[in-house]
Amino acid sequence: MYEKILIAAGLAAALIPVAGAVEGSADAGSKKNSMCIGCHAIPGYKSSFPSVYRVPMIKGQSAKYIESALEAYRKGERSHPTMRGVAQGLSDQDIADLAAYYGTK
Numbered sequence: 001m002y003e004k005i006l007i008a009a010g011l012a013a014a015l016i017p018v019a020g021a022v023e024g025s026a027d028a029g030s031k032k033n034s035m036c037i038g039c040h041a042i043p044g045y046k047s048s049f050p051s052v053y054r055v056p057m058i059k060g061q062s063a064k065y066i067e068s069a070l071e072a073y074r075k076g077e078r079s080h081p082t083m084r085g086v087a088q089g090l091s092d093q094d095i096a097d098l099a100a101y102y103g104t105k
């Protein structure tokens, strides 16, 4: 009887979505970054193309920052054409996973 209450409480908790947040997984992110590493190469990041751009280092930035930067590119609030193109192909889950992989908490 007591067990049933616990199970019901556990189920309810599992069914309530975390408000607005998509949980990122660093593991999943590590499998989605193949299109990032050409530019944001790690370690010792360097970009050979286009050489005029200094590619920022993203590994180790805050996950929140990476997430909001990618969302801003996707929405067009940040205007860099390549990153806009890249971000437009990402889902919320992709962004959360990549932020978890590249970012620190």
Ligand code: HEC
Residues within 6 Å of the ligand: 032, 033, 035, 036, 037, 038, 039, 040, 053, 054, 055, 056, 057, 058, 065, 066, 067, 069, 070, 078, 079, 080, 082, 083, 086, 098
């Ligand atoms: C073709 C090269 C290229 C590719 C591919 C690329 N990026 Fe970028 N990225 C850049 C450049 C250049 C900038 C700086 C743009 C600017 O000045 O706004 C940038 C900026 C960023 C920023 C903002 C960093 C900051 O310090 O503000 C993030 C986050 C980012 N990229 C993540 C990614 C992720 C994640 C991927 C893969 C899904 C990716 N990028 C793929 C070239 C690239």
